[in-house]
Amino acid sequence: QVQLVQSGSELKKPGASVKVSCKASGYTFTTNGMNWVRQAPGQGLEWMGWINTRTGDPTYAQGFTGRFVFSVDTSVTTTYLQISSLKAEDTAIYYCAREPLKFDYWGQGSLVTVSS
Amino acid sequence: QSALTQPASVSGSPGQSITISCTGTSSDVGYSKYVSWCQLHPGKAPKLIIYEVRNRPSGVSNRFSGSKSGNTASLTISGLQAEDEGDYYCSSSSASGTAVFGGGTKLTVL
Numbered sequence: 001q002v003q004l005v006q007s008g009s010e011l012k013k014p015g016a017s018v019k020v021s022c023k024a025s026g027y028t029f030t031t032n033g034m035n036w037v038r039q040a041p042g043q044g045l046e047w048m049g050w051i052n053t054r055t056g057d058p059t060y061a062q063g064f065t066g067r068f069v070f071s072v073d074t075s076v077t078t079t080y081l082q083i084s085s086l087k088a089e090d091t092a093i094y095y096c097a098r099e100p101l102k103f104d105y106w107g108q109g110s111l112v113t114v115s116s
Numbered sequence: 117q118s119a120l121t122q123p124a125s126v127s128g129s130p131g132q133s134i135t136i137s138c139t140g141t142s143s144d145v146g147y148s149k150y151v152s153w154c155q156l157h158p159g160k161a162p163k164l165i166i167y168e169v170r171n172r173p174s175g176v177s178n179r180f181s182g183s184k185s186g187n188t189a190s191l192t193i194s195g196l197q198a199e200d201e202g203d204y205y206c207s208s209s210s211a212s213g214t215a216v217f218g219g220g221t222k223l224t225v226l
Contacts, residue, residue: 095161101152
């Protein structure tokens with residue numbers, strides 16, 4: 001069965017970087033792209049963009065360019081979200097979700113807390 | 117891109133039916149066949165319940181149904197059950213190739 005397993009919670013100081021992972025199993029990894037979705041505390045879901053897992057080409061939503069980087073390692077069927085120069089407002093749960101227009105399977109979410 | 121508009125909350129009694137609306141524009145909901153709905157329960161991975169406007173993934177109860185008219189998509193849950201309580205989000209692709217979510221709706225089963 002399809003599973004997306006994300007890395008655990010992170011506590012980071014402002015200005016630091018964080019890398020969240022999303023390991024996929026149960027399907028042919030490069031067949032489906034992977035989205036990243038943010039949920040800030042008390043807020044709704046926000047689409048951050050997606051990465052083509054076959055080519056590694058990322059597409060970033062408005063507001064998620066510059067400090068946000070999607071990457072993929074097909075050898076370990078894992079996609080990554082790296083956020084640099086962290087700010088307090090980056091505190092959120094970050095989800096990976098398969099398939100750009102469908103969001104058919106989701107990871108359990110990774111909580112990133114940015115606090116001094 | 118602005119979030120799609122959903123009611124903040126809806127409620128219903130067990131056995132009743134409820135409908136959650138999701139209003140966008142002619143550039144997203146009105147344009148796209150890729151409208152999805154997902155269900156969020158605290159501490160659990162979100163779950164897809166409707167894709168491509170009206171299709172249910174395997175394993176999702178037929179009490180859930182989706183539709184669209186113009187720029188508004190709808191999710192109807194019939195025969196409400198306690199386990200249906202949670203947050204529901206719509207999403208749509210857009211003419212620019214991006215995706216957008218609704219603001220979310222909290223469903224309370226009374």
